[in-house]
Amino acid sequence: MKKSDFHYELPAELIAQAPLPERSASRMLLVPPGEGAFEDLHVRDLKGLLQPGDLLVFNDTRVIPARLFGQKESGGRVEILVERLLADEQARAQVRASKSPKEGSRIVLDGGGEAEVLGRDGEFFRLRFAVPGGLESWLVKVGRLPLPPYIRREPGQDDAERYQTVFARNVGAVAAPTAGLHFDEPLLERLRQRGVQFGHVTLHVGAGTFQPVRVEDVREHTMHSEWLNVGAELVAQVRRTRAAGGRVVAVGTTVVRALESAMRDGELQPFSGETRIFIFPGYRIRSVDALLTNFHLPESTLLMLVSAFAGKERIFAAYRHAVEQRYRFFSYGDAMLLWGNPG
Secondary structure (H helix, E strand, O other): OEHHHHOOOOOHHHEOOOOOOOHHHOEEEEEOOOOOOOEEEEHHHHHHHOOOOOEEEEEOEEEOOOEEEEEEOOOOEEEEEEEEEOOOOEEEEEEEEOOOOOOOOEEEEOOOOEEEEEEEEOOEEEEEEEOOOOHHHHHHHHOEOOOOOOOOOOOOOOHHHHOOOOOOOEEEEOOOOHHHHHOOHHHHHHHHHHOOEEEEEEEOOOHHHHOOOOOOEHHHOOOOOEEEEEOHHHHHHHHHHHHOOOOEEEEOHHHHHHHHHOEEOOEEOOEEEEEOOOOOOOOOOOOOOEEEEEOOOOOOHHHHHHHHHHOHHHHHHHHHHHHHOOOOEOOOOOEEEEEOOOO
Protein backbone atom coordinates (compact mmCIF):
# COMPACT_ATOMS: atom_id res chain seq x y z
CA MET A 1 0.00 0.00 0.00
CA LYS A 2 1.43 3.34 -1.12
CA LYS A 3 1.41 6.75 0.50
CA SER A 4 0.26 8.22 -2.80
CA ASP A 5 -2.88 6.08 -2.60
CA PHE A 6 -4.04 8.50 0.10
CA HIS A 7 -3.58 11.73 -1.81
CA TYR A 8 -6.45 14.04 -2.63
CA GLU A 9 -6.72 17.59 -3.92
CA LEU A 10 -7.93 20.20 -1.46
CA PRO A 11 -8.53 23.87 -2.33
CA ALA A 12 -6.53 25.97 0.11
CA GLU A 13 -9.53 28.13 0.95
CA LEU A 14 -11.26 25.11 2.54
CA ILE A 15 -8.60 24.87 5.29
CA ALA A 16 -10.30 26.46 8.31
CA GLN A 17 -8.20 29.25 9.78
CA ALA A 18 -10.41 29.98 12.78
CA PRO A 19 -13.22 28.27 14.68
CA LEU A 20 -16.88 29.09 14.20
CA PRO A 21 -18.46 31.28 16.90
CA GLU A 22 -20.43 28.29 18.21
CA ARG A 23 -18.70 24.94 18.68
CA SER A 24 -21.64 22.68 17.87
CA ALA A 25 -22.62 24.73 14.81
CA SER A 26 -19.99 22.93 12.72
CA ARG A 27 -21.29 20.89 9.84
CA MET A 28 -21.20 17.12 10.08
CA LEU A 29 -21.17 14.70 7.16
CA LEU A 30 -23.00 11.49 8.04
CA VAL A 31 -21.34 8.48 6.36
CA PRO A 32 -23.48 5.37 6.94
CA PRO A 33 -22.02 1.90 6.30
CA GLY A 34 -22.25 0.21 2.93
CA GLU A 35 -23.74 2.23 0.08
CA GLY A 36 -26.06 4.44 2.16
CA ALA A 37 -26.38 8.02 0.98
CA PHE A 38 -24.33 10.75 2.63
CA GLU A 39 -26.25 13.30 4.68
CA ASP A 40 -25.23 16.90 5.28
CA LEU A 41 -26.01 17.65 8.92
CA HIS A 42 -24.58 19.60 11.85
CA VAL A 43 -22.83 18.38 14.99
CA ARG A 44 -25.81 19.49 17.06
CA ASP A 45 -27.85 16.83 15.19
CA LEU A 46 -26.01 14.10 17.11
CA LYS A 47 -28.87 13.92 19.60
CA GLY A 48 -31.13 12.43 16.94
CA LEU A 49 -28.51 9.93 15.75
CA LEU A 50 -27.48 8.47 19.09
CA GLN A 51 -29.66 6.22 21.22
CA PRO A 52 -30.15 5.97 24.99
CA GLY A 53 -27.39 3.73 26.31
CA ASP A 54 -24.85 4.64 23.64
CA LEU A 55 -21.41 5.59 24.99
CA LEU A 56 -19.45 8.58 23.70
CA VAL A 57 -15.74 8.27 24.51
CA PHE A 58 -13.76 11.53 24.68
CA ASN A 59 -10.03 12.26 24.99
CA ASP A 60 -9.62 14.51 28.04
CA THR A 61 -6.05 15.61 27.34
CA ARG A 62 -5.28 19.32 27.77
CA VAL A 63 -3.03 21.24 25.39
CA ILE A 64 0.11 22.85 26.81
CA PRO A 65 1.06 26.37 25.65
CA ALA A 66 4.21 24.69 24.43
CA ARG A 67 5.93 27.17 22.07
CA LEU A 68 8.78 29.15 23.63
CA PHE A 69 11.47 31.53 22.45
CA GLY A 70 14.90 32.41 23.74
CA GLN A 71 18.52 32.73 22.78
CA LYS A 72 21.67 30.68 23.06
CA GLU A 73 24.57 31.87 25.14
CA SER A 74 26.21 32.78 21.84
CA GLY A 75 23.28 35.09 21.09
CA GLY A 76 21.53 33.08 18.37
CA ARG A 77 17.73 33.01 18.53
CA VAL A 78 15.99 29.74 19.43
CA GLU A 79 12.44 28.47 19.09
CA ILE A 80 11.38 25.59 21.34
CA LEU A 81 8.34 23.37 20.97
CA VAL A 82 7.85 21.27 24.10
CA GLU A 83 6.70 17.83 22.95
CA ARG A 84 6.35 16.18 26.34
CA LEU A 85 6.76 17.08 29.99
CA LEU A 86 9.07 14.76 31.92
CA ALA A 87 9.99 14.37 35.57
CA ASP A 88 12.37 16.71 37.43
CA GLU A 89 11.49 19.85 35.45
CA GLN A 90 12.63 18.22 32.22
CA ALA A 91 10.96 18.10 28.83
CA ARG A 92 11.41 16.53 25.43
CA ALA A 93 11.32 19.24 22.80
CA GLN A 94 12.00 20.24 19.23
CA VAL A 95 14.53 23.07 19.02
CA ARG A 96 14.87 25.31 15.98
CA ALA A 97 18.00 27.42 15.65
CA SER A 98 20.51 28.39 12.98
CA LYS A 99 22.86 25.85 14.58
CA SER A 100 21.66 23.06 16.84
CA PRO A 101 22.56 23.70 20.48
CA LYS A 102 25.22 21.43 21.97
CA GLU A 103 24.84 19.16 24.97
CA GLY A 104 25.57 21.11 28.15
CA SER A 105 24.73 24.48 26.62
CA ARG A 106 22.06 26.78 28.01
CA ILE A 107 19.19 28.68 26.44
CA VAL A 108 18.08 31.93 28.06
CA LEU A 109 14.29 32.03 27.83
CA ASP A 110 12.32 35.14 26.92
CA GLY A 111 9.79 34.45 29.67
CA GLY A 112 12.45 34.28 32.37
CA GLY A 113 14.68 31.43 33.47
CA GLU A 114 16.75 29.11 31.30
CA ALA A 115 16.90 25.64 29.82
CA GLU A 116 19.93 23.35 29.83
CA VAL A 117 20.44 20.96 26.91
CA LEU A 118 20.93 17.49 28.42
CA GLY A 119 21.10 15.49 25.22
CA ARG A 120 19.41 14.60 21.96
CA ASP A 121 17.39 11.65 20.66
CA GLY A 122 16.78 11.98 16.94
CA GLU A 123 14.76 15.13 16.26
CA PHE A 124 14.04 15.73 19.93
CA PHE A 125 16.22 17.40 22.57
CA ARG A 126 16.00 16.70 26.29
CA LEU A 127 15.98 19.96 28.25
CA ARG A 128 16.07 20.73 31.95
CA PHE A 129 14.25 23.93 32.86
CA ALA A 130 15.03 26.33 35.67
CA VAL A 131 12.02 28.64 35.67
CA PRO A 132 9.99 30.47 38.34
CA GLY A 133 7.21 28.46 39.95
CA GLY A 134 7.79 25.13 38.21
CA LEU A 135 7.68 24.21 34.53
CA GLU A 136 4.00 23.36 34.04
CA SER A 137 2.61 26.48 35.70
CA TRP A 138 5.29 28.64 34.06
CA LEU A 139 4.32 27.34 30.61
CA VAL A 140 0.69 28.25 31.24
CA LYS A 141 1.78 31.83 31.99
CA VAL A 142 4.39 32.48 29.29
CA GLY A 143 4.11 29.75 26.66
CA ARG A 144 2.39 30.31 23.32
CA LEU A 145 -0.24 27.96 21.95
CA PRO A 146 1.23 25.78 19.18
CA LEU A 147 -1.43 26.07 16.49
CA PRO A 148 -1.01 23.55 13.63
CA PRO A 149 1.29 24.61 10.78
CA TYR A 150 -1.57 24.85 8.26
CA ILE A 151 -3.19 27.66 10.28
CA ARG A 152 -1.47 30.66 8.72
CA ARG A 153 -1.75 33.14 11.55
CA GLU A 154 -0.45 33.77 15.01
CA PRO A 155 -2.57 32.46 17.89
CA GLY A 156 -4.98 35.01 19.30
CA GLN A 157 -6.64 35.45 22.68
CA ASP A 158 -9.64 33.33 21.67
CA ASP A 159 -7.46 30.34 20.76
CA ALA A 160 -6.52 29.80 24.40
CA GLU A 161 -10.11 28.66 24.96
CA ARG A 162 -11.17 27.38 21.55
CA TYR A 163 -8.15 25.13 20.96
CA GLN A 164 -9.09 23.24 24.14
CA THR A 165 -12.04 20.91 24.55
CA VAL A 166 -14.55 21.86 27.25
CA PHE A 167 -13.68 18.61 29.08
CA ALA A 168 -9.87 18.98 28.89
CA ARG A 169 -8.32 18.19 32.27
CA ASN A 170 -5.08 16.17 32.00
CA VAL A 171 -2.23 18.43 30.88
CA GLY A 172 0.20 17.00 28.35
CA ALA A 173 -0.77 17.44 24.69
CA VAL A 174 0.80 19.78 22.16
CA ALA A 175 -2.11 19.45 19.74
CA ALA A 176 -5.83 19.30 20.46
CA PRO A 177 -7.97 16.18 19.97
CA THR A 178 -9.89 18.20 17.42
CA ALA A 179 -13.08 16.15 17.09
CA GLY A 180 -13.79 17.05 20.71
CA LEU A 181 -13.68 20.78 19.89
CA HIS A 182 -17.23 20.52 18.47
CA PHE A 183 -18.81 19.83 21.87
CA ASP A 184 -20.12 22.57 24.13
CA GLU A 185 -22.06 22.35 27.37
CA PRO A 186 -25.52 22.79 25.78
CA LEU A 187 -24.88 19.90 23.38
CA LEU A 188 -23.49 17.72 26.16
CA GLU A 189 -26.57 18.43 28.27
CA ARG A 190 -28.93 17.52 25.42
CA LEU A 191 -27.06 14.25 24.95
CA ARG A 192 -27.28 13.51 28.70
CA GLN A 193 -31.02 14.09 28.57
CA ARG A 194 -31.18 11.69 25.63
CA GLY A 195 -29.61 9.01 27.83
CA VAL A 196 -26.20 8.98 26.11
CA GLN A 197 -23.35 8.00 28.42
CA PHE A 198 -19.90 9.67 28.50
CA GLY A 199 -16.51 8.09 29.09
CA HIS A 200 -12.95 9.40 28.92
CA VAL A 201 -9.50 8.21 27.95
CA THR A 202 -6.31 10.26 27.95
CA LEU A 203 -3.91 10.32 25.03
CA HIS A 204 -1.41 13.17 24.98
CA VAL A 205 -1.22 14.17 21.34
CA GLY A 206 2.41 14.78 20.36
CA ALA A 207 4.05 17.00 17.76
CA GLY A 208 4.60 13.87 15.69
CA THR A 209 0.94 13.96 14.70
CA PHE A 210 1.91 16.63 12.14
CA GLN A 211 4.91 14.73 10.79
CA PRO A 212 4.39 13.60 7.19
CA VAL A 213 4.76 10.02 6.04
CA ARG A 214 8.12 10.11 4.27
CA VAL A 215 8.20 6.59 2.78
CA GLU A 216 6.15 5.48 -0.21
CA ASP A 217 5.45 2.02 1.23
CA VAL A 218 3.29 2.84 4.25
CA ARG A 219 4.28 -0.42 5.96
CA GLU A 220 7.78 1.06 6.39
CA HIS A 221 6.53 4.13 8.26
CA THR A 222 7.55 4.44 11.92
CA MET A 223 4.91 6.03 14.12
CA HIS A 224 5.74 8.57 16.79
CA SER A 225 5.21 7.55 20.40
CA GLU A 226 2.41 8.98 22.53
CA TRP A 227 1.40 8.37 26.15
CA LEU A 228 -2.11 7.17 26.94
CA ASN A 229 -4.26 5.92 29.76
CA VAL A 230 -7.33 3.72 29.41
CA GLY A 231 -8.63 3.33 32.96
CA ALA A 232 -10.56 0.54 34.59
CA GLU A 233 -13.66 2.75 34.88
CA LEU A 234 -13.78 3.30 31.12
CA VAL A 235 -13.25 -0.42 30.46
CA ALA A 236 -16.19 -1.19 32.76
CA GLN A 237 -18.33 1.40 30.96
CA VAL A 238 -17.57 -0.17 27.59
CA ARG A 239 -18.43 -3.65 28.86
CA ARG A 240 -21.73 -2.46 30.36
CA THR A 241 -22.60 -0.66 27.12
CA ARG A 242 -21.92 -3.73 25.01
CA ALA A 243 -23.84 -6.02 27.37
CA ALA A 244 -26.88 -3.74 27.18
CA GLY A 245 -26.79 -3.54 23.38
CA GLY A 246 -25.46 0.01 23.23
CA ARG A 247 -22.89 1.35 20.82
CA VAL A 248 -19.43 2.73 21.54
CA VAL A 249 -18.72 5.96 19.64
CA ALA A 250 -15.18 7.35 19.57
CA VAL A 251 -14.85 11.12 19.50
CA GLY A 252 -11.67 11.43 17.47
CA THR A 253 -8.93 9.24 16.06
CA THR A 254 -6.91 9.60 19.27
CA VAL A 255 -9.65 7.72 21.13
CA VAL A 256 -9.49 4.92 18.56
CA ARG A 257 -5.70 4.74 18.91
CA ALA A 258 -6.00 4.62 22.70
CA LEU A 259 -8.67 1.92 22.74
CA GLU A 260 -7.00 -0.23 20.11
CA SER A 261 -3.71 0.02 22.02
CA ALA A 262 -5.55 -1.30 25.09
CA MET A 263 -7.02 -4.35 23.32
CA ARG A 264 -5.65 -7.68 24.58
CA ASP A 265 -6.83 -10.99 23.08
CA GLY A 266 -9.84 -9.27 21.56
CA GLU A 267 -10.91 -7.61 24.82
CA LEU A 268 -10.46 -4.07 26.07
CA GLN A 269 -8.24 -4.02 29.16
CA PRO A 270 -6.97 -1.19 31.39
CA PHE A 271 -3.69 0.11 30.00
CA SER A 272 -1.34 2.99 30.73
CA GLY A 273 1.85 3.61 28.80
CA GLU A 274 3.30 4.38 25.39
CA THR A 275 1.80 3.52 22.03
CA ARG A 276 3.17 3.57 18.51
CA ILE A 277 0.14 1.89 17.01
CA PHE A 278 -0.24 2.50 13.26
CA ILE A 279 -3.67 1.75 11.85
CA PHE A 280 -4.10 1.57 8.09
CA PRO A 281 -6.32 -0.45 5.72
CA GLY A 282 -6.02 -4.14 6.45
CA TYR A 283 -6.23 -3.50 10.19
CA ARG A 284 -9.63 -4.30 11.69
CA ILE A 285 -10.78 -1.83 14.34
CA ARG A 286 -12.80 -3.72 16.96
CA SER A 287 -13.06 -1.32 19.87
CA VAL A 288 -15.70 1.12 18.54
CA ASP A 289 -18.88 1.04 16.49
CA ALA A 290 -18.73 4.61 15.19
CA LEU A 291 -16.24 7.44 14.90
CA LEU A 292 -16.77 11.19 14.94
CA THR A 293 -13.73 12.79 13.34
CA ASN A 294 -12.56 15.88 11.52
CA PHE A 295 -11.26 15.85 7.95
CA HIS A 296 -7.58 14.94 7.76
CA LEU A 297 -4.56 15.94 5.69
CA PRO A 298 -3.77 14.13 2.42
CA GLU A 299 -1.36 11.19 2.84
CA SER A 300 -1.57 11.41 6.65
CA THR A 301 -1.65 8.52 9.09
CA LEU A 302 -5.01 9.79 10.36
CA LEU A 303 -6.54 9.56 6.89
CA MET A 304 -5.20 6.02 6.74
CA LEU A 305 -6.85 5.23 10.09
CA VAL A 306 -10.31 6.40 9.03
CA SER A 307 -9.86 4.49 5.76
CA ALA A 308 -9.21 1.34 7.80
CA PHE A 309 -12.40 1.97 9.77
CA ALA A 310 -14.88 2.76 7.00
CA GLY A 311 -13.11 1.58 3.84
CA LYS A 312 -10.78 3.60 1.64
CA GLU A 313 -13.18 3.95 -1.31
CA ARG A 314 -15.98 5.02 1.02
CA ILE A 315 -13.79 7.61 2.74
CA PHE A 316 -12.52 9.09 -0.51
CA ALA A 317 -16.07 9.34 -1.85
CA ALA A 318 -17.00 11.18 1.35
CA TYR A 319 -14.03 13.54 0.99
CA ARG A 320 -14.97 14.32 -2.60
CA HIS A 321 -18.48 15.12 -1.41
CA ALA A 322 -17.09 17.31 1.37
CA VAL A 323 -14.95 19.29 -1.09
CA GLU A 324 -17.88 19.72 -3.49
CA GLN A 325 -20.12 20.91 -0.63
CA ARG A 326 -17.46 23.29 0.69
CA TYR A 327 -16.94 21.73 4.09
CA ARG A 328 -14.23 23.28 6.28
CA PHE A 329 -11.16 21.05 6.75
CA PHE A 330 -8.65 20.17 9.49
CA SER A 331 -8.39 21.26 13.13
CA TYR A 332 -10.89 24.13 13.22
CA GLY A 333 -13.00 22.59 10.47
CA ASP A 334 -16.12 20.47 10.22
CA ALA A 335 -16.69 16.85 11.18
CA MET A 336 -17.89 13.54 9.80
CA LEU A 337 -19.66 10.70 11.59
CA LEU A 338 -18.57 7.28 10.37
CA TRP A 339 -20.46 4.09 11.14
CA GLY A 340 -18.33 0.97 10.95
CA ASN A 341 -19.13 -1.83 8.56
CA PRO A 342 -20.93 -4.67 10.37
CA GLY A 343 -19.31 -8.09 10.59
